[in-house]
Amino acid sequence: MTLAERGQPAEGATKKRRKGRRRDPEAHMSLREHLKELRKRLTIAAVGIVAGSVAGFFLYDWIFELLSDPVQGYTDAEGNRLTQIAFNAVGQPLDLLIRISLFVGVIISSPVWLYQLWAFIMPGLRKVEKRYAIAFIGASVPLFVAGILMAYIVLPRAIEFFFSLNPEGTANIIAPDIYFTFVLHLFLACGVAMVVPVVLVGINMMGIVSGKQILHSWRWVVLLIAVISAMAAPGGEAITMFFLMGPITALFAVAIGLCLLHDRRRAKGEAVSA
Template identity: 50%
Template sequence: MALGEHLKEARDRFFIAAVAVVLGTVAGFVVYDPVLAALSRPIQDLNAREGRSAALNFDGVASPFDLMIQVSVFLGLVLSSPVWLYQLWAFITPSLKTKERRVTVAFIAVAVPLFLSGIFLAWLILPNAVRVLTDFTPGGFSNIITVTVFITFLLRLMLAFGIAFLLPVVLFGLNLVGIVSGKQILKAWRITIFLVCLFAAMAAPGADAMSMFYLAAPMLLLFFIAIGLCLLNDKRRARRNTVQQAYLEATANRASVIDGI
């Protein structure tokens, strides 16, 4: 397609994704109260189980409304993830061959569960993270926490986990369209392991190294699975190119023989 057609398609797909996010946000407004109660539960557990003095407070008149918007938009992104992930992938597929377009359904079937799994894993480690971070509070002091800062921290953490779990799928998609090869990705395995462990150490501040391991292990496993798929795809592409080159050479030789006759 021409550049103008690409831009038009990008606009249309962005519009569809935006509508899906808006509809998901409306649904987020409906379930806002129970979701907020679930997000604030780690602070409540500190008071109930460990006898601490911790409380969530709003610091402004408009803060409750701002928080409702943030949480609802986050829920909209989560609920509409099948739509905007499909639109993202469908924008790439016109450059693929017919057989390669068949992976679109497989992409959505893998990407959406991975995105939601990353968010769920972040949700599982949140109570431990809150407990460990508040352990640094000196004796005789209370934790008076601004609710907007606390909830924003939780939402960003969960979104970061979801996106992190999507990266292997994105790498395979880039390999599928020929932007990067499996060998290029494999060369960066050392820095990738370092960055994953660093991210896990900051995102899952547990009392021991096991909490970091529980987060880093699935991310590294997904990364190396993506590398394996990329290497297999590179071999398939190289084999197909070899067959096509042999066919072109045979056709050229046949044409030269006919011209000679």
């Protein structure tokens, strides 16, 4: 007796149903399908970063000058140069070239890897919620870039504070790997901090956390933002600290409001369906 005679689907019908299930936004994916989807998204994101890094290679000289300007331009009251970036290893210029190129690649390819992040989450969302996810993808990129721009504006103030601690008559000879590691970490931290509220709304749509749960922990969120802003604004400079803290706190407030609104709409929908 054949599979069709036993009431079981033939191989062609099974493949067709699997293909349709992948296109069905309401379908559930198996663990194997999740892993294959994750591998696909990571591969695309990696290719995007590598392509962006190639562009970063050609922009290296300009980026190096832009990021080192706060250090190279630091002088005393008489105009004497007090700082200098000095390479102390043969392979250090190549290492720095690779680091900066990858950093530029992450920024340039941010639309790609942010989309891949959401594309991996989107199969778990209902069809209606995917429209919101697409809007959040468009919001993530400018927010990520805005966070990096904020860090760049704060950078000269941070450099000025650290150098103001130098004893009189001394100068700084700075290792580029230490300096640029500090700069790139600061930039990425501010960029990611601006994107976190978008991710927060996303996990709310997935039903992992509710808006009320996020709202109840707002004190801890504000405290964490204040600590991060204080660390990025050395010396406890209030203006710089609030410059960083204000936009991030506002974004979290907007994210909480969207989560509460989504929870209310979901509750109404469940009440109507019941």
